Amino acid sequence: MSRGAKTPRFVWLVNRAQRAMMRWIEGRPAAWDGASAAQAGLLFLLAGRGPASDFASIGEIAAALEVAPAAVTNLSKRMEAARLVERVADAHDARMTRLRLTAAGHEAGIQAKTVLAELNAKLCHGFTVDELQTVARWLEHSAVVLGRPDKS
Secondary structure, X not given: OOOOOOOOOHHHHHHHHHHHHHHHHHOOHHHHOOOOHHHHHHHHHHHHOOHHHOOEEHHHHHHHHOOOHHHHHHHHHHHHXXXXXXXXXXXXXXXXXEEEEOHHHHHHHHHXXXXXXXXXXXXXXXXXXXXXXXXXXXXXXXXXXXXXXXXO
């Protein structure tokens, strides 16, 4: 940054952008067809495992989504009620519950992916590949730095 230039207010800008993105997403309720934006991450995670291995434990999902297992349990209960996922007992550990997508969950995931691809294209419009790579690197850096335990 050049001498005398003010550092952008990144916290405010990121929060403002996040709120605008959520308003955009929430403004398209019909596009989600039974799945909420919050549920999209779990849909994508399970779909990404492929049809042969689309089972995942609550703990695996929590780790991948970087949330508490209780949050995944609550989310999965709502998704099960909406018939997007089903709970399956683990074949090797009776204490463990696994989740898998239903046919409706697969369809909702495809629709959510389409909606989010539209949003991503809208956000990327007007930027070069190099600029987008810098933004992506900064956001990833922020997540890593803020995810570390504070040593102060």
